[in-house]
Amino acid sequence: MSEYSALPVPPMSIRFDQGAGTLSPEGPTLTRRMSDLEGLFRDSEAWAAAVADGDPIVYSVVSSPVPEIDRELPQSITTIQPGTTAGELWMTKGHQHPNHQGEIYLCISGHGGLLMFDGTETRWVDMTPGTIGYMPPGWAHRSINVGDEPYSFLAVYPGGAGHDYGWVLEHGMGQRVLAGADGLDFVNYVEG
Amino acid sequence: MSEYSALPVPPMSIRFDQGAGTLSPEGPTLTRRMSDLEGLFRDSEAWAAAVADGDPIVYSVVSSPVPEIDRELPQSITTIQPGTTAGELWMTKGHQHPNHQGEIYLCISGHGGLLMFDGTETRWVDMTPGTIGYMPPGWAHRSINVGDEPYSFLAVYPGGAGHDYGWVLEHGMGQRVLAGADGLDFVNYVEG
Numbered sequence: 001m002s003e004y005s006a007l008p009v010p011p012m013s014i015r016f017d018q019g020a021g022t023l024s025p026e027g028p029t030l031t032r033r034m035s036d037l038e039g040l041f042r043d044s045e046a047w048a049a050a051v052a053d054g055d056p057i058v059y060s061v062v063s064s065p066v067p068e069i070d071r072e073l074p075q076s077i078t079t080i081q082p083g084t085t086a087g088e089l090w091m092t093k094g095h096q097h098p099n100h101q102g103e104i105y106l107c108i109s110g111h112g113g114l115l116m117f118d119g120t121e122t123r124w125v126d127m128t129p130g131t132i133g134y135m136p137p138g139w140a141h142r143s144i145n146v147g148d149e150p151y152s153f154l155a156v157y158p159g160g161a162g163h164d165y166g167w168v169l170e171h172g173m174g175q176r177v178l179a180g181a182d183g184l185d186f187v188n189y190v191e192g
Numbered sequence: 193m194s195e196y197s198a199l200p201v202p203p204m205s206i207r208f209d210q211g212a213g214t215l216s217p218e219g220p221t222l223t224r225r226m227s228d229l230e231g232l233f234r235d236s237e238a239w240a241a242a243v244a245d246g247d248p249i250v251y252s253v254v255s256s257p258v259p260e261i262d263r264e265l266p267q268s269i270t271t272i273q274p275g276t277t278a279g280e281l282w283m284t285k286g287h288q289h290p291n292h293q294g295e296i297y298l299c300i301s302g303h304g305g306l307l308m309f310d311g312t313e314t315r316w317v318d319m320t321p322g323t324i325g326y327m328p329p330g331w332a333h334r335s336i337n338v339g340d341e342p343y344s345f346l347a348v349y350p351g352g353a354g355h356d357y358g359w360v361l362e363h364g365m366g367q368r369v370l371a372g373a374d375g376l377d378f379v380n381y382v383e384g
Contacts, residue, residue: 011308011315011331014324016298023324064324066294071329073294073350102258102265104348106208116203123203132206132215132256137263139203156296156348158265 008072014064018108021077021152027063034058034085037093039169042176043086050085057081058090070160079152080112080145087178087185091115094142094168097161103141105133106154111147113184115173116140122174124186127153140168144177146184200264206256210300213269213344219255226250226277229285231361234368234379235278242277249273250282251335262352271344272304272337279370283307286334286360289353295333297325298346303339305376307365308332314366316378319345332360336369338376 015024034050037058041047050056059080066074083090094115097103105114107127114125114133117140125133127143133153135141145151172189179185207216226242229250233239242248251272258266275282286307289295297306299319306317306325309332317325319335325345327333337343364381371377 009326009328011306011317011328012326013317014326016322016324018322064326066326071293073296073326073348075296075324101263102351104265104267114203125203125205130208130210132208132267134201134204134206134256134258134265136201136203156265158350159294 023064027065030061046086068159072159076155091144095163096140096167098164100137101158101161103135103157107131108152110149110151112151113144115142117174215256219257222253238278260351264351283336287355288332288359290356292329293350293353295327295349299323302341302343304343305336307334309366
């Protein structure tokens, strides 16, 4: 969301409707289609076929008006659609904060997971409504929908943390998460 | 909560039970009795009488294990009991962040208000369940229970922001909030 820019905001009230998955007033909205996720799925041919076959929306991010600038504390709601591409569960691009700072995700609906990677170790937090997933500074993070319904969470993050998506393309996320016959299959990223 | 100290934490899952108003696992808990609020109520004699008459708990703050250190993003749940002291609604001490950074409060139960003061201007955000009150950097803030039930909110704030309680003793909060016959009465702080 480094695409965003805005001026500082005054003290304000933001309506957080957990049932509807909305913030009001709204700020910028980001929509990620399959074509925006180039180089991230293990099976690049299946990815290209999905792009050719309607290029579906994989996830969207709706922000509050609080801007992504240093010292502010913006919020957003991400909704990931359910789905798989060659068995790999639909996910966000994942990013590292170039200015290492902590972040929280609060699950509001659906069933997801939070994959974290510090360049060496991988951690997984199962996300159901009411779970706060904590990402300490220095841990890259990706969200994954592991259920059959849309998965939504509220993110709160320091506005000056930044988003480095290239870090994940270069380093991976340690593991990939596939839909298995009896649950989730975690496979090493480098085997992709 | 500058009393707290702890080591950094790994990636973790925190259960946020909005009905019960709890975070699990829990970190430090802070309890503020009437005697901890010296110099803050307009009527110091009524304050002293309340201290003498059982020194009631005015509010408590339960934190998650995420520590209050730079680059982390801790969370806490504050619960303010309903009550008045010489008509002035029960409230938190209020503080300024010496390292100016934004903060959010999410109301989870009861009816409260968020009073903000930048040294010149005052702002008020009415807080009901689902309201996110946004405190931009540089605005001192105090929470006030304006209802008949306990008022609880989740706070998310940068761990390095700090808490300067002396700022409020020196500068006030611009206004005081009293229980009026037909709602809230806002009076100038300096008239106290």
